[in-house]
Amino acid sequence: MPVAASAIYFLNLRGDVLINRLYRDDVGGNMVDAFRMHIMQTKELGTCPVRQIGGCSFLYMRISNVYIVIVVSGNANVACAFKFVVEAVALFKSYFGGAFDEDAIRNNFVLIYELLDEIMDFGYPQNLSPEILKLYITQEGVRSSFSSKPSEKPVPNATLQVTGAVGWRREGLVYKKNEVFLDIVESVNLLMSSKGSVLRCDVTGKILMKCFLSGMPDLKLGLNDKIGLEKESQLKSRPAKSGKTIELDDVTFHQCVNLTRFNSEKTVSFVPPDGEFELMKYRITEGVNLPFRVLPTIKELGRTRMEVNVKVKSVFGAKMFALGVVVKVPVPKQTAKASFQVTSGRAKYNASIDCLVWKIRKFPGQTETTMSAEVELISTMAEKKPWTRPPIQMEFQVPMFTASGLRVRFLKVWEKSGYNTVEWVRYITKAGSYEIRC
Numbered sequence: 001m002p003v004a005a006s007a008i009y010f011l012n013l014r015g016d017v018l019i020n021r022l023y024r025d026d027v028g029g030n031m032v033d034a035f036r037m038h039i040m041q042t043k044e045l046g047t048c049p050v051r052q053i054g055g056c057s058f059l060y061m062r063i064s065n066v067y068i069v070i071v072v073s074g075n076a077n078v079a080c081a082f083k084f085v086v087e088a089v090a091l092f093k094s095y096f097g098g099a100f101d102e103d104a105i106r107n108n109f110v111l112i113y114e115l116l117d118e119i120m121d122f123g124y125p126q127n128l129s130p131e132i133l134k135l136y137i138t139q140e141g142v143r144s145s146f147s148s149k150p151s152e153k154p155v156p157n158a159t160l161q162v163t164g165a166v167g168w169r170r171e172g173l174v175y176k177k178n179e180v181f182l183d184i185v186e187s188v189n190l191l192m193s194s195k196g197s198v199l200r201c202d203v204t205g206k207i208l209m210k211c212f213l214s215g216m217p218d219l220k221l222g223l224n225d226k227i228g229l230e231k232e233s234q235l236k237s238r239p240a241k242s243g244k245t246i247e248l249d250d251v252t253f254h255q256c257v258n259l260t261r262f263n264s265e266k267t268v269s270f271v272p273p274d275g276e277f278e279l280m281k282y283r284i285t286e287g288v289n290l291p292f293r294v295l296p297t298i299k300e301l302g303r304t305r306m307e308v309n310v311k312v313k314s315v316f317g318a319k320m321f322a323l324g325v326v327v328k329v330p331v332p333k334q335t336a337k338a339s340f341q342v343t344s345g346r347a348k349y350n351a352s353i354d355c356l357v358w359k360i361r362k363f364p365g366q367t368e369t370t371m372s373a374e375v376e377l378i379s380t381m382a383e384k385k386p387w388t389r390p391p392i393q394m395e396f397q398v399p400m401f402t403a404s405g406l407r408v409r410f411l412k413v414w415e416k417s418g419y420n421t422v423e424w425v426r427y428i429t430k431a432g433s434y435e436i437r438c
Contacts, residue, residue: 003123004080006056007031008116009069010105015040018066018105018344023123026073035060035069050078061085064101072123080125087128088119095110095141107142114139128366132167168256168273174214178421180272182208182221182411187432188291188403191391194437196295203268203284204405204432211272215415221268221279222409246406250283250388277436284404291316291398291429296438298389306331308338308356308374310392313368316401322363326395329356329438330386334378344369363396391435398429 004023011017012187015036022029034053039060051058059070059081068089070081082396089100095111096104105112114137119128127133192198198384211217226245254277256270297309308329314322325345331338333354340347345360358371413421 001044003072004077005070005120005123005386006073006123008120009035009067009071009073010112011036011067011069011430012102013065013067018102019109019112021113021120023120024073027071031056032069034058035071039162039223040067051099059085063089066100066105067100084120084125084128087125088115091115091119091128091130091133092141094134097141104141110264111137111139127167129167131170142434144224146426162192169271170274171216175212175272177212178214178413178419179212179424180219180274180411180413180421181424181426181429182408183208183404183426184406184408186404186406186427186429188288188429188434189432190290190434190436192436194296196293198290199437201288201290203288204281205284205402205404205406206281207279209272209279210276211274213272213274213413213415213421214419215417217413217415217421219270219272220410220412220414222411223268224405224407224409225266246284246404247286248282248406249285250281252281254279260350284406287405289315289403289405291322291401291403292325292394292434293329294392294394294434294436296392298329298438300387304377304379306377308373308375310358311368311370312363314363314365316365316398318364318366320365320401322365322396322398323361324359324395324397325360325363327358327360328353328393328395329358329371329373330354330390330392331356331375332377334380336376336378338373338375341372342370347371349375389438391437394434394436395431396434397431400427401429402427403429404431 003024006027007020007022009017009020009032011032017032020032034056037056038053039051039058049060055073056078057072059072059076059078061068061082063316068085070085072081092104092112092115093100095115096108115133116135118137119126123333184205184207186203189202189204190198191200191201224245225248253268254270256272256277257280258269261267261269270279291314293313293315295311299307301307308331310327310329314329316322331349335349335351335354338349338356340356342358344363345358347356347358350357356373356375360369363369408425411423411425413423
């Protein structure tokens, strides 16, 4: 695995070294001079955050009035290095009361050196969680005068937090009412031809959770995904229930998910962080339920007129409705004005984006609505270039509907004290890149 850093430097805007730390001996201590001469003095800062000079890679980022420069020899894991910088700055801010600048660094030399020793070992990032590091690095940073954030009290039982598998949740949490909120949020990406055939379609989704649970609960989430249902039927030695199953692609989980259990049982089991977090992401390319179908008809009548007819039909259930529906129909740049007839909502011509903008506040399911427009164009003596006809774009939100068909089968909460919980589940589908050629 390529290393993330051989050395790290903190410089002010003049190029003076505020603090530095060497993690490997494959780079010299004077490498920052090359950065100062070849990058800072040539005013090439900001053109590219990664530069190679003399066989070494320089990865740098500006935070406030401080440049953080990582030097690495040979092949480098650039994404890991920049992720390390972002997480390290968040850690420093948690110690310094929210501030990270030249003054904060000068006031906290000893603390920064101690943290740099803990968060990276021989060029490989280690634990950067502020909640865990504050358990055994209890020294408080010198806070800025404008920071009124009170210092957090260290949580006991540091050994369990550092060595255990639940570093994202501290012990001793108590809530009067134990609740779990789960949201499935999906974005539909579509490219459709003017005749209504689907050229490209996929769904990107994420499961967002907000947990207010006491103690150390263990949660188990069941979805109607194909692999999970098949595995469950195998374990119970009975055929799978009939109904729509979903094939999830490109699934990524939060670090709290027990991957060993997922690989063996295909169930999402986890000890949740406290508060709000993103449990998982996924993508679906087959069996997508499109919430809307759009049939446009655009006729160019000579050099000065156009007729635009757009029919929009909602395909989701009659008891559902979409909110904030916006249909943007592109028109030529030489458009002078437009007159409209709509069966629902309002429409107007927006000259700044060269579009007819049709807005419908609430769109019921299984309904159809149309917009007709007469567009007047400015006649010019110059030779008219053919209009490229950009695609129609849509924006919308459909509550309690998922384009993928993904559903929560169960959400179980177990905690040794046996308290009762209230679970809330919501679904929402939004427009991603929802385009229809015209």
